[in-house]
Amino acid sequence: MANHGAAALLIASLLVAAVALADARVTAMQLQRGSLNGVYALTKAVPALTCNKVSAVQQGETCSSLAEDAGLTQEDFLGFNPNINCVRIFVGQWVCLDASSA
Secondary structure: OHHHHHHHHHHHHHHHHHHHHHOOOOOOEEEEEOOOOOOEEEEEEOOOEEEEEEEEOOOOOOHHHHHHHOOOOHHHHHHHOOOOOHHHOOOOOEEEEEEEEO
16 A cells, blocks of 8 residues: 555656646746845746847956946846856857847
8 A cells, every 4th residue: 555655646746747847938036135144035026038139248248348338227137137147257158138028
């Protein structure tokens, strides 16, 4: 009987995993640094975006300079590029400079 319980639990776990993977769209979440020892906390869901304008990073450019040159706030730039690491931005890296809701 113990094997039936383990099998049922395994099947249920696989079903949950399959359902989670069925919707491949991942909704990015904005993180905001809180006052609790610098812990990041979820603040709100970010809508799915379609990038309308991209640019390749040139020598000497930073996230701040790219945002400023595109007329964006730093928050908008990071919202358009949620996976960017501004500390390790590199020449030739593609960044989104304009996006709209999908």
